[in-house]
Amino acid sequence: MKIAFVGKGGSGKTTLASLFARRAVAAGHPVFAIDADINQHLAAALGVDEDTAAKLPKLGDHLAEIKEYLRGDNPRIASAEAMVKTTPPGSGSRLLTIGEDNPVYDACVRNLAGLRLAVTGGFAEDDLGVACYHSKVGAVELMLNHLVDGPGEYVIVDMVAGAEAFASGLFTRFDRTFLVCEPTVRSVGVYKQYAEYAADYDVAISVIGNKIDEPEDVDFLREHVGDALFGWCGRSKFVKAAERGSVGPIADLEPENLALLDRARELVELGGKDWARFSEQARLFHRRNAEAWGNSRMGVDLSEQIDPDFVLGPDSTTDTRGMAKVS
Incomplete structure (x- = not known):
């Protein structure tokens, strides 16, 4: 399966791409x-x-x-x-x-x-x-x-930030696109732009909320991206440590975030290929x-x-x- 991680610069798309990849490796893929x-x-x-x-x-x-x-x-x-x-x-x-x-x-x-x-x-x-x-x-x-x-094989691409992928057909090369979105106006704006451009090409887009601090953050995302919201990650001590250079075993990621990665992988598989x-x-x-x-x-x-x-x-x-x- 070919998977893209996109989003506004600084949204955490590289972090989510790396976590997804490491979890898939740990699962034997x-x-x-x-x-x-x-x-x-x-x-x-x-x-x-x-x-x-x-x-x-x-x-x-x-x-x-x-x-x-x-x-x-x-x-x-x-x-x-x-x-x-x-x-x-x-x-x-x-x-x-x-x-x-x-x-x-x-x-x-x-x-x-x-x-x-x-x-x-x-x-x-x-x-x-x-x-x-x-x-x-x-x-x-x-x-x-x-x-x-x-x-059972995964090609995972950490994409250019924002809507830069639309300079060619690259945005259509994936079975699933995960758009990482912070609970901010600018970040959901990138989602809306991406979704609008991709609408005519049957691109499967799922939003993963990131840097979620409180329930109101999730409510904000639901209001702006609707059913595209697949799940979300709260603030993570594991990720913070990794960003400071201490990358621990993926099994040490918070259980709720591990569960999100596993559900994301299941979603990709269920979507199939065409x-x-x-x-x-x-x-x-x-x-x-x-x-x-x-x-x-x-x-x-x-x-x-x-x-x-x-x-x-x-x-x-x-x-x-x-x-x-x-x-």
């Missing part, structure tokens, strides 16, 4: 965590030490390698340079799974804290004024477009990107990259080299 926020804090929240976190390879630095690998022998894609962040897979593309070994994972993914971890990389000094952060997040979208997650919709949305946003800027920038019609008969999913077959074939 394979987990692939990706930090796609411009502020790169997921590794630290997972308990990775500062020196190791600083040395993690950056997806944004390996975009050309990622494109070349995923392109495979797809005859619809003339070159890796012709791929953009929304390029969907087709017959001949290489597909990814969570547990496999491949050159992309060797270059960009590390096994830490009991899971696989990748980071986009934040803004570097050389990026300022000349680069867009979406070019870094594009690596995440490409990988999600080509990733077949199996039963691979046909996932693939159709990938095609939709690729066409939009092609028409809006891709065709003029690349000098070719990028919509020709779309393989209309290919549906990503467990029924997507591959040959011995991992190349996708139409079933």
